[in-house]
Amino acid sequence: MGGCVIYWFTGASMQAVTTGAYQAVVFIKKNIKLDKKEASIEDSKEVVKICTQYAQKGMINIFIVIFFMTLALSFFNPYYFIGYLIAIAFFGLFQAIFMANAGGCWDNGKKIVEVDLKMKNTPLHEATVVGDTVGDPFKDTSSVSLNPVIKFTTLFGLLAVEIAVTMTDVNLKLGLAACFFLIALIFVYRSFYSMRISEEKLDDHKSKAKSKGKGK
Template identity: 70%
Template sequence: AVTTGAYRAVEFIKANIKLEGATKASVSDSKKVVEICTQYAQKGMFNIFLTVFFATLGFAFVEPYFFIGYLVSIALFGLYQAIFMANAGGAWDNAKKIVEVELKAKGTPLHDATVVARMRAAGALIVGKTNMHEIGINITGLNPHHGCTRNPYNDRYHTGASSSGSGTAVAAGLVPVAIGADGGGSIRIPAALCGLVGIKSTFGRVSEHGAFPLCWSLGYLGPIATNVRDTARAWAIMAGQDAHDVNTADKPEISLDESAPASLAGIRLGIYRPWFEHATADVVQHTDRLLQQLVARGATLHDVEIPELDAQRIAHIVSITSEMTTSMERHYAEHRRDFGLDVRVNLALARSFGARDYLTAQRIRTKAQALWARALSDVDAIITPTTGQTAPAIDERSLPDGNSDLSMSLRVMRFCQPANLTGHPAITIPAGYDHNRLPIGLQAIGRPWGERLLFRIAAMAEQIVERRAPTRWHPVLDA
C-alpha cells in the first residue's frame, strides 16, 4: 500500500507540479504528496486490521477457553502489529526511493557519511554540496553538466580538481571549511591552486563510510580550509575509528597541538632534488624559498633518494582508473551517453587495462611502500611542490564537452600520486604566487600516523608566507 501510494504521489507530481527550474516544492504541494502517501498507508493498515481482527475473533470463538484464546489471539495480533511497524520505516524508505528514481531527482541521502555526521555533531552547519569534476576523473573542475568551477584568484583559470567546488567555496570566503576527496591529489590540488590548506590523511585514519566507493584503495576524505588551525580542527573531528569502516580499526588515537610553534628545532626535512625541480620555474622558486625559510626556523635539510617514481605514477594511474571503471560499470552501461566526453575517453582508456596490469600495479605499490619507508627512516617529512605548475588556463572552447589533456593532468598530479599509492599522509601549504598572481603550494609528506607533525610544519610555514585575498572574495562570516 505504501509503495502504491508512492507511485500515486509520482503521478500527482508529474501532472500538477512544474519541476523545470524549481529548487524546491511549495508547502501546499508538499502537503498534498504527504497526504497521498499517508492515505494509502492508512488504507493498507485498515485492511490489515480488519483481516487480523476478525480472524482472531473467530479463533477466540472456536477455542474452548474463550477468554484465554481471545487474549492469546490479541497478543498475536499485537506481535504482528509490532513486526509490521518495525518494517514500516523500511517501507517508507522504499517509497522515498521510488519517488526519487521515478522523478530522476535524487534527494539527500538517507544517512550522512561519517565525516558529515561528525562535523554536524561538532556544531558545523552544512550549507550545501559543491560542484566537482565529473566522477573525479580529472584535475580541472570542468563539468559539462554543472558548469566550470573557476578560480577565485582569476576566473580565467581552473581551480584544480576533483574537489573543485570545495576549493572555490573556501577560497572565495563562502565557507571556512569544506570536505574534499583525494584519490590522486583531489584535496591537495584545488587547495594548492586556490591558496589554501588541505590534508590527505594516512590510509585508514578517516572513515570512508557513506562516500561513493569510487577508488576504494586510493581514496581519502578530508578537509580544505583557509588556515592551518581550521584544517587541523576539522581533520581531528573527522578522523578516528568508525565501526562502519574496518580500515579505521586499531589505529592510533588522534592528538593535536594547536599552539603556534616557536621553531622547528629537531625537525629533519628531506628533499629529493631531481624530483623537487621537476616543475615550472615559478613553482620551484617559491617552494624552494619557503623550504629555506623553514630551515632558518630550526629545521634541518637532508637529501633523500626515492627510486622508481615513474613506475609509481604509472601504478597509481592503472590502479585508480581500474577501480573507477569497476565502480562505475553498472552506471556506465545504462548512462554511457550521459557522461561527458572527457570521462568517456578516460574510462575507455582504463578499459584497456587488464587484471594482470592491476596486479602488477599492486606489486609496484608494495615495493613503493618499502621505498618510501626507507626514505622516511632518517627524516620526519619529505618536502615537494604540491603541483608541477600553477592553475591551468580555461579553454572556453572546451566548456560544452569538457577536455582531456593527459600530459597537463599528469604534470599537475606528479607530486601528489605517490602518497595515494603508499598511504602516507600529506599536507599542502600556501607557498606564494606566480607571475600571474596565481597561488603556489608546498607539500609535506610524513610517516604513517604523522599528521600532527605535518600540522606543525604547516603552522610554521603559515607564519612565514604572505597571503593575498583573491579577486573574487565574499567573506560570508564577516558580513
C-alpha cells in the first residue's frame, strides 16, 4: 500500500504541473505577443496566477489523500499501519533518488546539446527539449516533495495510531477506517480526472495548429 501511494503521488503531482503548464501556454498564445521587447506586468501576473491556481488544486487533492489514507490505516490496524509506514519510507526514498537523477539527466542532456554540441533547432535538440519538459517536474516537483510526504505520514500517523489504540469500540474503529479510506479514494480519482486537460481543448488546440500550418 505504501508503494502504491508513492507512485500515485508522483503521478498526481506531475499531472497538476502538466495541466497548469498547459493552461499557462494557452493563455500566453491567446493574449501575449511574444515579439514585444518588454513583457507586460499584468500578463506576467496572470500567468503566475494560473500556475498557482492549478498548483493549489493539485496540492489540495494530494493532501486530503495522504491525510485520510493515514487515518484509515491507523484506525484499521496499527500493525498494518507500521507496514504502510515502512513501505512509504522505503519506496519514497528510492523513488525520490530515481526521479531526481533522471530529471537531472534530461535537463543536462538539453544543456549539452545547446552549449557543447551547439545543435539548437535540430531534431536532436527537439528531442532533448521534450525530455527536459518531463525532467523538470521529475526533479523539481515530485522528487523533492516526497520528503514532506514521508515526514507528515510518520508524525501524523503515529498520533493517529495513539488515538486509535485507545478506542475500545472495534466496530466504530473499522467504520471510521472505511469512511476515511473511501474519502481518500474519491480524492485519488479527483487528483487525476479533475486535473486532466479535456479532450475538447486538446482537439481544438490541434485543429488550430493544423490550420496555421496549412496557412503557411
